[in-house]
Amino acid sequence: MTGEWSLLWELPTWGLLLVAAGSIALLLALIIWGRIHAFLALVIVSVLTAIATGIPTSQLVTVLTTGFGGTLGSVALLVGLGAMLGRMLETSGGAKVLTDALINKFGEKRAPLALSLASLMMGFPIFFDAGLVVMLPIIFTVARRLGGSLLTYAFPAATAFSVMHIFVPPHPGPVAATGLLGADVGLVLVFGLIVAIPTWYVVGHLFGGYVGRKYNIAIPDILFGAQNDESGDKFKSSPKLGTVLFLLLLPLGLIFLNTGLNALATAGVVSLEDGWVQVLRLLGETPIALLITVVLAMWLLGWRTGKPGSLVETIVDSALGPVCSIILITGAGGMFGGVLRESGIGGAIADSLDSLGLPLILAGFVIAAIVRIAQGSATVALTTAAALVQPVILTSGYNPVQLAAVVLALAAGSVFAGHVNDSGFWLVSRFFGMDTQTTLKTWTVGQALVAVVGFVIALAIFLVASA
Template structure:
């Protein structure tokens, strides 16, 4: 909707007031009036678009701007991930793997072992896709150990988030690196180190603090009754691990080749090679999950002597419970999209960029403000990179300093996750948290990740300045 012209210009101050009022109104509707999150997000998005001056004949188009793209991505990932998760859970595979992890690491360390597995899976897999695939295992480990559910779930979520935000081949850091002219290979190495340090710092603390203070039952959103369905087969641990690793390997084909292409003199020519095209298609996240679901049908279904009718029944039962997750997550993207169309992020970011503060501080704050304004971490990171690229180009920065600036923007893009972030609602629904509980936990966790990431960026920038 690049051609959208608003009926009036509210100015930076007016846009900021509008964004704050919209978020406040949304909180009141959900927390005080107990309105369903989907309805509250829809009403708030409509009112925000009208007040911002979106023409009446383009109002529905503006609403669909964020909703359609978010819903399309989330529906494929969550739907396929839920099918895979239900197959693993109903077959008894999640329980088998949980028992094996507990045997190997003990009940006290099972949650952290699961977090390490999530960290490895999070290297090529996007946050939402990885989390959905891991949820049945997280549920099973929490039930088996009897530990606080959030003490098991949050460390894994932090692992996926840290990889998604700081490390190529994820889209945010790759795009920022290209815009800023940073060395992608160096960004990859530094990003991995940052992700590991942030995970090691925040994940155990998040599990301990919120696991002790917020007690919620293990959600039943992906549950099935294997005794009633007759689908249980107790598959082997290697079979379950192979199915969890399969999408990781396939997606790595895509993300790894995209990262490699960025290092070539002619990236488009490299991507045009037939073998590269085929491997990249197989590695697209929805295709990788689809292939894995088909493999699970063979291994856990037909290969275990189950009928096609029973397999279809299990898969169909996975879709109903996740309807609310998909719709609410899409509505969160809708609200973020409307805020983006108002120009609030660009207006505030442009003002910060003109204040003359240190480059690395400005990079962090711009990404953070854009993140707060419109929700998407990837958009926040790429917007900050676009605004800062001229400043960085005009400065005498070495390669490591530029990487530190990219890391500072990455840190800013993750902090203060709230109601306009689709990932916020994904965590809320799959973890069985109310909006208030999610604000009091996940928002603080993401902010802690941002603070640690920015501190590391400052240290790296200082070291790079004297090397």
């Protein structure tokens, strides 16, 4: 785009870095102290940054909408379809069916493991907040039946939802970073699971067992569950376990099929020009895979069980409202990235990183962690960090696996040490019946460990792919 016009003025490197630092500081100030919604704050800062760096007024709106629209193109479909699938599994009773089956399989002594496995599986399509709320009545029931601290059961399950939300598409953070950095969403999904599951084991299972023994948290008297609206009650059907597993594994299988065919084509085993390969690759594109799964869920959980089409439509529609804010925030993060790219700030950051000798993957992790600690939102932290390193990534010549590893490293930084400015912190604190100090000692420390362990695994993937 810059080939069609010129900046009104050229700032030196130090000037561009100063504008970058000022724009981030202003963004944090607007969100933290000004209490301005992150979407509005990102738009305001994008406009001011564009003006400060000399982008012509005649091109300003074009730059803003190009960055915004480009990000939404890769985010909105995945987040919307994932939310629809999660809502249907939630309201139909599929979560409870899956959890009961796992507890029966693993036994009461391994109930925390069973709850965590259910949370990992449900965490693929369901966001952290919604997933935790769905699981809480089940967690409380199990804890009351077996005894002991609530954290023994709740902390591993909450961590399972957290790692899936942080590292695995179609959740908005990794999807937004994938789009901004030009990574392959299928590879990010595959390696996201490779990062998420060991991270859960270290933090959720091992550290979770420690906090469960150290902090004796009683089960709250009031059970916090999913909202009991009339349509949700009518949609309940207690689907068979096989149906729930099929709907959870289908999109994974289709996406893996796409990734596998790409790998086979690279190895020369198949040709991407073959018609059957093109059809299978299309079915494995993430939006198509999720669309197929959502339609099948509407049939298996709704129409086939005799539920009227109007009820199915209401349930699906109810999933979209809560994710609109997330979609807009990620789009605004892409807008901010577009301004940084067109203004030349990205090149200045690249020169500075080179002079410091700080590896790009580490720099991105640190940036995401700093923004996360400062303002609380993992989505804002991840999109901000991805926007800042985007210009460097686009000229780095990284292979697809390296790009996926960078996305996951930034995602790890975006969850570092969630504390009192994070809505998830208060969700855990209130639902678990913990005071602020105890929540800081347990959840905040656990989230810091998730970030560190996740980054170490992502870095290992990056180094292996670089060899």
